[in-house]
Amino acid sequence: MASGNGLNNNGKQTYTISAFSENHIGLLNRITIIFTRRHINIESLTVSASAMKGIHKFTIVVNDTREKVEQVVSQIEKLVEVLKAFYHTDDEVIYQEIALFKVPTRSLLEGDELEATIRKHNARILEVRPEYTVIEKTGYKEEYLDLYEELKKYKVLQFTSSGRVAVTRSSKELFSNYLKEAGEVSVVYENN
Amino acid sequence: MKEQLKTIKKKNIIRTTGADAIMRSLIGEGVDTVFGYPGGAIMPIYDALMDHNDKIRHILTRHEQGAMHAAQGYARVTGKVGVVMATSGPGATNLITGIADAMIDSTPLVCITGQVASSLLGTDAFQETDVIGISMPVTKWNYLITKQEEIPEIMAQAFYIARSGRPGPVLIDIAKNAQFGELNFEYKKCIKLRSYVPKLKPDKEKIKEAAVLINNAKKPYVLFGQGVILGAAEDEFRAFIEKSGIPAAWTILGACALPKQHPLNVGMLGMHGNYSANIKTNECDLLIAVGMRFDDRVTGDLKRYAKQARVIHLEIDPAEINKNVRADVAVIGDVKETLPILTGMIEKRSHTSWIREFRDADKIEYKTVISKDLYPKKEGLTMGEVIRILNEKTRGNAIVVTDVGQHQMITSRYFNFTNKRAFVTSGGLGTMGFGLPAAHGAKIGAPEKEVVLIVGDGGLQMTIQELGTINQTQAAVKIVLMNNKYLGMVRQWQQLFFDKRYSETYLLNPDFIKVAEGFGIKGKKVIYRPELENAIQEMLDFTGPYFLEVNIEKEDNVFPMVTTGASVSEVILEPKK
Numbered sequence: 002m003a004s005g006n007g008l009n010n011n012g013k014q015t016y017t018i019s020a021f022s023e024n025h026i027g028l029l030n031r032i033t034i035i036f037t038r039r040h041i042n043i044e045s046l047t048v049s050a051s052a053m054k055g056i057h058k059f060t061i062v063v064n065d066t067r068e069k070v071e072q073v074v075s076q077i078e079k080l081v082e083v084l085k086a087f088y089h090t091d092d093e094v095i096y097q098e099i100a101l102f103k104v105p106t107r108s109l110l111e112g113d114e115l116e117a118t119i120r121k122h123n124a125r126i127l128e129v130r131p132e133y134t135v136i137e138k139t140g141y142k143e144e145y146l147d148l149y150e151e152l153k154k155y156k157v158l159q160f161t162s163s164g165r166v167a168v169t170r171s172s173k174e175l176f177s178n179y180l181k182e183a184g185e186v187s188v189v190y191e192n193n
Numbered sequence: 194m195k196e197q198l199k200t201i202k203k204k205n206i207i208r209t210t211g212a213d214a215i216m217r218s219l220i221g222e223g224v225d226t227v228f229g230y231p232g233g234a235i236m237p238i239y240d241a242l243m244d245h246n247d248k249i250r251h252i253l254t255r256h257e258q259g260a261m262h263a264a265q266g267y268a269r270v271t272g273k274v275g276v277v278m279a280t281s282g283p284g285a286t287n288l289i290t291g292i293a294d295a296m297i298d299s300t301p302l303v304c305i306t307g308q309v310a311s312s313l314l315g316t317d318a319f320q321e322t323d324v325i326g327i328s329m330p331v332t333k334w335n336y337l338i339t340k341q342e343e344i345p346e347i348m349a350q351a352f353y354i355a356r357s358g359r360p361g362p363v364l365i366d367i368a369k370n371a372q373f374g375e376l377n378f379e380y381k382k383c384i385k386l387r388s389y390v391p392k393l394k395p396d397k398e399k400i401k402e403a404a405v406l407i408n409n410a411k412k413p414y415v416l417f418g419q420g421v422i423l424g425a426a427e428d429e430f431r432a433f434i435e436k437s438g439i440p441a442a443w444t445i446l447g448a449c450a451l452p453k454q455h456p457l458n459v460g461m462l463g464m465h466g467n468y469s470a471n472i473k474t475n476e477c478d479l480l481i482a483v484g485m486r487f488d489d490r491v492t493g494d495l496k497r498y499a500k501q502a503r504v505i506h507l508e509i510d511p512a513e514i515n516k517n518v519r520a521d522v523a524v525i526g527d528v529k530e531t532l533p534i535l536t537g538m539i540e541k542r543s544h545t546s547w548i549r550e551f552r553d554a555d556k557i558e559y560k561t562v563i564s565k566d567l568y569p570k571k572e573g574l575t576m577g578e579v580i581r582i583l584n585e586k587t588r589g590n591a592i593v594v595t596d597v598g599q600h601q602m603i604t605s606r607y608f609n610f611t612n613k614r615a616f617v618t619s620g621g622l623g624t625m626g627f628g629l630p631a632a633h634g635a636k637i638g639a640p641e642k643e644v645v646l647i648v649g650d651g652g653l654q655m656t657i658q659e660l661g662t663i664n665q666t667q668a669a670v671k672i673v674l675m676n677n678k679y680l681g682m683v684r685q686w687q688q689l690f691f692d693k694r695y696s697e698t699y700l701l702n703p704d705f706i707k708v709a710e711g712f713g714i715k716g717k718k719v720i721y722r723p724e725l726e727n728a729i730q731e732m733l734d735f736t737g738p739y740f741l742e743v744n745i746e747k748e749d750n751v752f753p754m755v756t757t758g759a760s761v762s763e764v765i766l767e768p769k770k
Contacts, residue, residue, distance in 0.1 A: 023388050026337075027325060034330050068515075075512040081334045081354055084388045189385035190349060 015044070016070045017094050017167045020059040020077050020086040021051060021176050023187055028082050032059060035076045041065055045098070045164030053180055055187070056084065062165045085179050089169060096167035100145035100160065101127070102136040108155035109134050115155055122148040133158060206379045211341030212237035212372040215305065216245045218348035221380035224276050226267060226637060228252045228260040232280025233320060235307030237372035239278075252637060252666060255658035257284050259630040261291020262656070265300050266634030269617045270592055270642075272425065274355050275634070277304045282320030285366070286327065290624060292362045293331040297621030298446060299423060301360035303351050311339040311368040324366050333361030341374035345381070353383035358391025359510040360423060392509055395526045395534055402522045403505045404538035406479055412547050413439045414477035414502075416462060416491075419446035419620075420484015420509060426529040427451070427613050430483065433536045438543040440551055442470035444485050445605050446620040453589070453610045459551045463491040464755050465602040468562075469554035471753070471761040474499050476550075480518075481505045484528050487517035488621065497760035507531055561766045562752050567607065573746025574722060576600050576675050580607040582729050583645065583673075591643040592617065592635050596628030596652030599681040602751045604647045615642075626655030629672070633659060636668040643671070643733065650676040650702055660712035663738050670738050672709075673729075677745040678702060685750045689768060709740035716740035 022028055029048060036043050044062040051058040063070065070088050078086040106129060109115050119126065124138040136152070138145040142162070149160060169175075209217070215238050219227065227249055231239040242251055254260040257279045264275030275295075279288055285306040295302050309318040325337050334354045336347050347365060355363040407413055415437075421430045427450050434441050434451065440459040441451060451458050460467030462474070471493075474480070480502045485491070492498045495517060506513075506520035507528050514523040524531050566577030580603060583591070589611030595601040595618045610616055617635050619627040632646035653674055663670055684698040709716035715735065719728045725743065732739045753764045 027329065027335075030326065031329055038330065072512070072516060075514075079510065079512045081386065081389045183387040187387050188346065188350065188383060189387075190346070190381035190383055192381060 012066045013064050014067065015062060015064050015091055016067075016088045017091070017096060017165060018059075018061040018063065018070070018074055018077070018086060018088045019167065020061070021053075021084045021180075022057050022059065022080075023082040023084070024055060024057045025082045028080070029059075031080050032061075032077055032083075035073055036063070039069070039073065041069065041073065047164035047166055049166070053177065056180065060165055060167055084183060085176055087169075087175065089167070093171070094167040094169055096165050097139055098142055098145065098163050098165050099137065099139045100149070100162040102138070102149065102152055102157055103133050103159035104136065104152060104155045104157055106131060106134045118148070118151050122151070124148055206377050208375060209378050210237065210241065210372065211344055211367070211374050211376060212241035213244065214341065214344040214376060214378045215348065215367070215372070216241045216249065217378060218345055218380055219276065220245065220248050221382070222274070222348070222352045224249060224274070226250050226252065227276045227278055228254055228263045228267070228634065229278030230254060230257050230260055230280070230284060231278075232284045232307065234281035234309055234369050235278060235284070235305075235367075235372075237369065238305070238307065238367070251278075252662065254630065254662045256656065257287035258291055258626065259656055259659040259662060261288050261302075261304075262294070262624075262627050262630035263634030263637070263659075263662075264302055265291060265295055265298075265627075266594060266617050266631030267638040268300050268302060269631075270614050270635045271638040272614065273638075274301045274303055274352055277302060278306075279304070280307045280320065281309055281324070282322045284320075285322055285324040288364075289327060289331065292328055292364065294619055294622040294624045294627065295362040296331045296333065298619065299360050299419065300362065301355040302362040303355050304362060304364045306364065306366045307372070308337065308366045308368045310370040312370070314339075314368070324364065328364045331362070332364050335364040335366070337366045337368070338371050339368045341371040341376040344371065344376065345378060346383070349381060349383035350386065353386070354389065358389075392527045392530075393511070393525050395531045396524065397534065399522060399524045400531060400534050401538060403481075403507075403524055403535055406503055406505060406522060407437060407439075407481065407535075407539050410479035412477045413437070413479040413481060413544070414473060415439045415441035415481045415483060416444070416474075416485055417441055417447045417450050417483040418444040418485025419450075420507075420528055421447060421450035422614060424484065424509070424527050424529040426484075426527075426532055429529055429532040429536070431455070433532045436536050436541050437539050438541070439481065440473075440544065440548050442467070444488065444491050444620070445618060447485060448605060448616045449610045449613055453608075457548070459548070460555075461605055463488075464493075465606065465751050465753065466755075467555070467606070468558035468753050468764050468766060469551040471755055471764050472554060473551055475501065475760065475762045477502050479503050479505065481507070482518075482520075483507045483532070484509070486513045489517075492517065493755045493759050493761045493763075497762070507535075558753065558766065566603070571746070573749065574719070574725065574743060575749045576603040576745055577607055578722075579673065579675065579725065579729070579743055580604055580647070582726055584609045586729055586733055587643060587645070591615065591645050592639055594618065594628055594632035594635050594644065594646045596646075596648040597623045597625045598649045598652060599677075599685065599749070599751050600647050600649045600675040625652040628652055629656050630659045630662070632670045632672070633663050633666070633668055636670045637666065640668070644669075645671045645673060647673050647675065649681060650674060650678060650700060650705075651680045653705075654700075654702075657708065660709060660714055660740075664713040667737055669736060671732050671735075672738070672740045673732070674705060674740065674742040675745045676702065676705065676742055677747050677749065679747060681749075682751070688748070688750070690756075705742050706740070714738050714740050716742065718742040718744070720744045
């Protein structure tokens with residue numbers, strides 16, 4: 002794996018937390034409060050739809066000890082609107098991030114060096130205008146940061162990257178099995 | 194048949210306003226008492242209240258914080274959901290301390306706040322505050338209603354969430370337009386949310402593992418907390434204790450789960466808990482925690498806490514497992530369900546010599562601390578002797594409410610708790626000012642019971658205006674002010690750990706009896722020991738609310754003490770000479 006196991010010397014490690022929830026206003030805030038209260042930095046956070054209708058997925062990347070992450074995950078799962086939360090080490094998930102670079106088109110035209118760089122890094126060009134060109138790289142953080150280093154000499158006008166998106170390697174679909182039991186209806190009232 | 198059902202159902206539907214729907218939702222949940230304070234953004238709801246005042250009694254406090262603590266006191270003694278209403282802005286922000294208190298002490302509450310009209314949200318309108326944002330970290334759940342059609346379902350969810358599982362406070366913010374607007378109202382209680390599992394089903398395998406540990410233990414020790422009370426599992430707990438023969442100690446909020454005089458009750462845990470209860474934690478071979486969360490005030494230094502023992506943790510909230518103390522066996526679920534299964538699996542035992550060890554340690558504490566507190570030979574009055582006389586007069590048959598500080602610890606240590614749900618105190622948050630309004634709420638919730646408030650002169654003055662509320666309801670709260678003219682607990686720490694540098698702990702107090710009388714409440718002051726017993730009798734005999742002030746000696750301190758960062762084995766019985 003390009004990123005290794007992410008373990009560093011104080012027992013901290015990169016974990017990908019995924020939480021599945023109802024789609025309610027304010028839930029993002031309730032989740033981030035759990036981290037801020039414990040003084041834990043969120044490396045990245047992505048909110049998206051999931052494979053299940055009406056269920057939203059939070060993907061949160063943190064660097065901390067297993068013990069802390071376990072506690073945070075049980076606090077997330079305790080939130081009323083969260084159905085289930087999991088945490089995974091890097092080798093338990095397949096994950097990607099996306100980075101966009103905006104560089105002056107001028108540099109593209111001066112020789113074939115830039116083009117070679119883009120090919121080498123398996124990046125692609127999204128848009129070319131007389132003033133600028135937008136390059137996209139999808140991969141691990143280390144990969145797009147390597148590309149960034151090389152692009153710096155062409156004067157990068159803008160650089161941005163997404164949070165991590167991840168799916169588990171496990172062949173057991175823990176959450177969809179859980180949801181089958183939890184049911185299709187999110188709230189049940191008397192005499193329904 | 195189907196057609197018939199449809200018409201019956203339709204009969205339950207009425208066309209009404211959002212404000213009226215709030216009242217009907219409360220009635221639908223069986224609410225008969227609400228504590229609150231009106232204001233601009235909640236006026237339609239207060240107007241609708243007038244149409245239902247045959248079913249709902251509203252108690253007008255003198256401050257929104259007073260409404261919160263009153264609702265907490267009410268909820269704690271009745272086991273019902275406490276309900277609070279307040280207006281937007283300052284009305285809502287004044288609730289926050291009480292909400293935080295209810296959150297950490299797991300008290301079921303539904304707080305209803307008015308909000309500016311939804312068209313004005315985010316415009317810094319008059320008395321607009323983001324109360325959803327502010328209350329988020331201290332509520333179990335909260336929700337902003339912007340459309341009246343949401344009212345019945347959200348109210349039903351609010352009550353279901355507040356009372357189920359590990360209870361807690363819920364806040365519902367209602368935009369003013371949704372209070373005025375009309376809807377087709379029909380009330381159905383919420384029975385399930387798919388994203389929320391209030392309690393897991395007992396895992397028999399785990400319980401079996403726990404039973405094996407218990408049956409093989411030589412020195413087992415039970416620690417019990419409020420979970421027993423919240424689960425209404427006092428009888429199940431007692432059956433477990435009596436069959437296992439295991440000595441049991443309590444956290445402050447667990448106080449009433451087992452009568453204090455029960456032969457297996459070995460006392461209070463924690464910073465000012467009993468000597469034996471603390472030191473035996475580091476001598477047992479099995480720790481069985483029942484509905485408690487290993488608060489730092491209970492454990493002292495975690496690195497030196499019960500390291501020799503295996504740990505069984507019976508707890509409803511999965512997030513509490515392994516939070517502070519690692520459990521060898523975690524039994525997740527409602528103790529009302531898990532305890533009887535466990536009791537069925539264990540052998541009947543009596544741990545006579547192990548219990549004798551506790552009682553031997555008790556003798557040391559009695560000689561160095563308790564006898565001096567309860568039967569002082571010095572001139573000044575002690576808090577302990579006031580509680581001793583209360584025990585003699587009430588035989589432990591009273592609901593006792595405290596504020597926060599020295600008097601709180603003394604009351605917990607010495608009052609002979611006999612009945613269920615008879616102790617109301619701010620445990621986790623330690624909120625000064627909690628006592629007076631909470632005692633009022635407790636009396637409203639249990640009018641047939643004697644309710645005695647023990648309060649210090651510092652905390653009393655934080656919510657003293659609630660004397661006005663008590664005068665208005667004439668709820669017969671018996672108020673015992675332990676007046677030492679100091680912020681006593683802080684002063685004690687200054688004496689012990691800050692070279693007697695009494696920074697900002699002296700209070701120049703008012704004439705409390707005049708204040709009480711000004712609020713229309715009869716009062717009496719005791720300065721000398723010979724007057725004390727009769728004064729307490731007189732207070733208890735009085736039919737209405739009563740205010741008894743007792744002058745307490747300044748340097749009456751609380752011992753034993755596990756100081757901050759110390760291990761539970763390092764209990765101090767008296768100050769260093």
